[in-house]
Amino acid sequence: MKSNKEQKYFWxxxxxxxxxxxxxxxxxxxxxxxxxPNIILVWNALLIMIDKGFIFEDIFSSLTSVFFGFTSGFLLSAPNALLMAWYSPYRNIVKPWIQFIRNIPPLAYVPLVVISAGVGLLPQVIVIAIATFLTMTVTIYQGIINIDPNLIKAARILGASDFEIFKRILVPSSIPFIMTAVRLGTSISLTTIIAAESTGATSGMGMRIRSLNNSFDSSGMLLYIILIGVIGLLLNKLVDLIERKLTGWQQK
Structure with a gap:
């Protein structure tokens, strides 16, 4: 009988x-x-892009925007979700606007951001931060409100303060939901950066796909599409590693 690991690699x-x-x-x-186009043409496109120095420059540019945009979105979404779950007046004010903006695709407001912030890194970071902030806020918030209320009631009976409940119950119980939000956020960051770079960017994978499209270079476009998928898989593996480190105690 094959082990689960062997079956996984087989499939x-x-x-x-x-x-x-x-x-x-x-x-x-x-x-x-x-x-x-066939694999040989795509492989040749890879060699050409490496020879010209485009591919590493584009990957670095896109990942830089993803890092700063995702980090900004996460740092804003985590406390915002906690406040929404903890204070109903704040939730009643913020939640409708989050739901409203979340339904607008990032590509719709990319031109407005470019007009306001110009071209380059800043507008891309802003667009990614907005998209990830909205999705991660909703994900973390839904996780927090599903925490067993009996735990909080028991802590209050034992005399725990709001800060102690936050530190010892809300934060540890929220980690799995936060990691789910991080996983969604990384995926959204990649899809958003491609849209953001397609309008007014001077470098990056999205800009390169637009440039290759203008010259009808399908081999190059398919190469970059595959690269985006590979980068997404690697980021997902990184999130898996971080999740195992943070939630290993829950799995034992």
């Missing part, structure tokens, strides 16, 4: 083989061959 290998077969079929079918 992963199987899925990769199936994906490559689908790619091969699409690259050889007349109607899709222009959109899905």
């Amino acid at each position: 992963l290998t199987f899925s990769l083989i199936v994906a490559l077969m689908i790619w091969w079929f699409l690259s050889n079918y007349d109607r899709t061959s222009r959109s899905f």
Whole structure:
């Protein structure tokens, strides 16, 4: 009987083989061959981008924007979610606006941010911070309000202050929900930066895809699409590692 780890790698290998077969079929079918160039063409595009020095510059530029935007969004969302869960007047004021803005796709307000903040790093950070702040606030808030209220009642009966309840109950119990928010936030950061860089950016993966699209370079575009997916997987693995470190005590 194969172990779970062996089964996991088996099915992963199987899925990769199936994906490559689908790619091969699409690259050889007349109607899709222009959109899905074969692996050799994509590999050549990778070598060209490396030779020109574009690929590492674009990845660094995008990840810099993602880091600062995500960090800003997280630092704002965590305390905001706690305040929403703890104080009903604050929740009644803030929650409707969060729900309203959250329904607006980031691409809709990217041009307004670019007009206000100009081109470069700042507008990209602002757009990512807004998008991640909204999603992570809602996720963390929903987690906090689902914490067992009996724990809080018991703590109050034992004479615990608001600060002690916050420190010993709310924060530890919220960690799994915070990590879920972080996972969603990293994904949203990547999708948002591509949209943000498509309008007025001077570097980054989104800007490069727009540039390659203007020259009808489907091999280069597919290369960058694959790179974005790989970076997303690596960021997800990083979040998994952090989550195991922070919540290992809950799994034992």
